[in-house]
Amino acid sequence: MAPIRSTTRSPAVSIYKHDAALDASVGKDGIDYTRVNLLRNTAVAKLYEDALRYEPGTSISSAGALVTSSGKKTGRSPRDKRIVDEETTTEDIWWGPVNTKLSEHAFLINHERAVDYLNTRERLYVFDGFAGWDPKYRLKIRVVCARAYHSLFMHNMLIRPTEEELKTYGEPDFTILNAGAFPANRYTTGMTSSTSVSINFKLRQMVILGTEYAGEMKKGVFTIMHYLMPKAGVLSLHSSANQGLQGDTSLFFGLSGTGKTTLSADPARALIGDDEHVWTDTGVFNIEGGCYAKTIDLSAEKEPEIFGAIRFGSVLENVVFDEDTRIVDYSDKSLTENTRCAYPIEYIPNALIPCIGKHPKNIVMLTCDAQGVLPPVSKLTSAQAMYHFISGYTSKMAGTEDGVVEPEATFSACFGQPFLVLHPTQYATMLAQKIGEHKADVWLINTGWNGGAYGTGKRIALKYSRAIVDAIHNGELKKAEYVTYPIFGLEIPKAVTGVPAEVLNPATAWQGTPQTFNATVSKLAALFNKNFAKYADQATEDVIAAGPKL
Numbered sequence: 001m002a003p004i005r006s007t008t009r010s011p012a013v014s015i016y017k018h019d020a021a022l023d024a025s026v027g028k029d030g031i032d033y034t035r036v037n038l039l040r041n042t043a044v045a046k047l048y049e050d051a052l053r054y055e056p057g058t059s060i061s062s063a064g065a066l067v068t069s070s071g072k073k074t075g076r077s078p079r080d081k082r083i084v085d086e087e088t089t090t091e092d093i094w095w096g097p098v099n100t101k102l103s104e105h106a107f108l109i110n111h112e113r114a115v116d117y118l119n120t121r122e123r124l125y126v127f128d129g130f131a132g133w134d135p136k137y138r139l140k141i142r143v144v145c146a147r148a149y150h151s152l153f154m155h156n157m158l159i160r161p162t163e164e165e166l167k168t169y170g171e172p173d174f175t176i177l178n179a180g181a182f183p184a185n186r187y188t189t190g191m192t193s194s195t196s197v198s199i200n201f202k203l204r205q206m207v208i209l210g211t212e213y214a215g216e217m218k219k220g221v222f223t224i225m226h227y228l229m230p231k232a233g234v235l236s237l238h239s240s241a242n243q244g245l246q247g248d249t250s251l252f253f254g255l256s257g258t259g260k261t262t263l264s265a266d267p268a269r270a271l272i273g274d275d276e277h278v279w280t281d282t283g284v285f286n287i288e289g290g291c292y293a294k295t296i297d298l299s300a301e302k303e304p305e306i307f308g309a310i311r312f313g314s315v316l317e318n319v320v321f322d323e324d325t326r327i328v329d330y331s332d333k334s335l336t337e338n339t340r341c342a343y344p345i346e347y348i349p350n351a352l353i354p355c356i357g358k359h360p361k362n363i364v365m366l367t368c369d370a371q372g373v374l375p376p377v378s379k380l381t382s383a384q385a386m387y388h389f390i391s392g393y394t395s396k397m398a399g400t401e402d403g404v405v406e407p408e409a410t411f412s413a414c415f416g417q418p419f420l421v422l423h424p425t426q427y428a429t430m431l432a433q434k435i436g437e438h439k440a441d442v443w444l445i446n447t448g449w450n451g452g453a454y455g456t457g458k459r460i461a462l463k464y465s466r467a468i469v470d471a472i473h474n475g476e477l478k479k480a481e482y483v484t485y486p487i488f489g490l491e492i493p494k495a496v497t498g499v500p501a502e503v504l505n506p507a508t509a510w511q512g513t514p515q516t517f518n519a520t521v522s523k524l525a526a527l528f529n530k531n532f533a534k535y536a537d538q539a540t541e542d543v544i545a546a547g548p549k550l
């Protein structure tokens with residue numbers, strides 16, 4: 001089935017007309033919608049002009065993208081994220097490692113601070129969009145912000161309403177107030193810095209203070225969906241998704257920087273989405289209307305679809321360019337290693353619009369192992385799939401989170417712990433049920449180090465990871481011969497077309513001594529076991545047994 005394009009969607013570069021009557025209301029959120037210079041669903045060209053005129057550090061790249069600066073914060077601030085503890089959330093939320101309680105009163109102080117800041121700006125931008133391509137589950141998300149850059153970012157990342165949908169939009173389901181240029185008051189109870197990202201599920205509002213990193217907004221929407229979707233009986237996932245010509249869907253799970261965006265952009269397959277999906281009783285839908293690609297070391301040769309998506313309308317963050325030519329130097333890490341580009345999904349040539357696919361046939365769990373001891377690919381049993389989903393082992397890549405400067409081993413439950421709202425086992429239970437019901441094959445792909453750990457080995461070549469993904473899709477791997485990888489008990493294929501055989505087995509790929517290899521395997525296995533101990537009382541025997549054996 002060839003990708004279908006709907007004609008009802010608005011063009012990726014919108015040309016909305018202003019509708020004064022619709023804007024003339026004061027919302028419950030404290031924002032004065034009757035004010036002058038309220039720019040609602042503003043045309044992309046106008047957002048460009050405003051960003052260039054009013055926001056220092058803004059330029060146009062040689063390709064036509066809007067080059068912006070997110071200021072001091074160039075990655076998310078997970079330690080400053082809060083969820084309001086109130087009667088609707090107190091029993092539900094997985095309080096602890098990622099979800100920190102905030103009182104209703106403290107939220108109101110943050111909220112008032114944001115509202116006062118936003119209402120006193122010269123100009124205020126409002127973008128009304130949708131999260132979720134399936135009309136049954138979609139949420140109306142309003143983004144109110146003071147920077148044209150932020151409005152353009154969410155114009156690209158949310159699903160853009162048609163003129164008709166905008167006319168009948170009504171009240172939003174959730175509002176994001178982004179006052180990121182203005183700090184939180186550090187003396188507000190519960191604040192530990194001048195950065196604050198807080199979500200109030202009862203009031204259906206999110207408030208951002210003290211960070212202008214735009215990723216907070218898109219991951220705020222994801223956090224909201226990670227709470228509301230499981231409550232609605234469907235499974236939200238930190239994954240990309242694409243579809244083959246026969247309509248076979250693949251999901252790619254993975255923490256930040258593991259390759260969801262890179263590997264889902266595949267010329268042979270239609271892109272459903274690059275980062276956030278929901279698996280329902282009828283298939284998989286994308287939450288977003290755009291993609292947010294890492295651009296560090298980006299090249300037209302290695303990642304042509306993404307490179308080509310960087311053009312008029314795209315938002316390019318924290319990159320360095322040549323003063324004369326305006327050509328971006330994607331190898332420049334001087335501002336951050338987490339350079340990014342946000343573009344509408346239609347900018348990827350074979351995007352599937354509407355972004356809804358069938359039930360997944362293949363599920364790929366991406367890990368970026370900086371120890372260099374996990375195989376480039378292995379086939380997982382259903383117990384192993386659960387074990388690895390709950391473990392979520394990978395390395396945090398430099399820059400995506402504040403303070404991370406080199407790959408750091410981490411266990412991020414469900415391959416997206418920073419965005420989980422409920423306990424990991426709730427998502428895992430739903431996933432196990434869905435994999436069983438739809439008989440999906442599950443694969444673990446290490447897109448990280450090979451031949452040695454970070455510092456001695458090197459990251460596995462993208463062309464090898466792509467060849468592995470191709471071998472999954474064309475059925476080669478399902479039929480391959482396997483050997484069992486000791487300790488981890490993973491099944492490694494003996495051969496994959498396009499990948500040297502010695503690379504496939506970490507033991508033969510290892511450039512150091514067998515002693516250092518064995519020690520590294522044991523060290524990583526011990527880390528897995530230590531991490532999984534905290535889930536042992538909630539996991540079944542076969543899942544516990546699917547972990548490494550020392």
Ligand SMILES: Nc1ncnc2c1ncn2[C@@H]1O[C@H](COP(=O)(O)OP(=O)(O)OP(=O)(O)O)[C@@H](O)[C@H]1O
Binds near residue numbers: 293460
């Ligand atoms: N073997 C490989 N496979 C995949 N990506 C690789 C590989 N080697 C290097 N890379 C690079 O790693 C990065 C993967 O980032 P990508 O944007 O795909 O992450 P992501 O999983 O989408 O993360 P996020 O959730 O933060 O958006 C890209 O910069 C890509 O060029």
Ligand SMILES: O=C([O-])CC(=O)C(=O)O
Binds near residue numbers: 219255256275
């Ligand atoms: O949130 C971001 O900055 C980018 C992203 O997708 C992630 O980290 O998973």
Ligand SMILES: [Ca+2]
Binds near residue numbers: 261275292
């Ligand atoms: Ca991505």
Ligand SMILES: [Mn+2]
Binds near residue numbers: 238
């Ligand atoms: Mn992500």
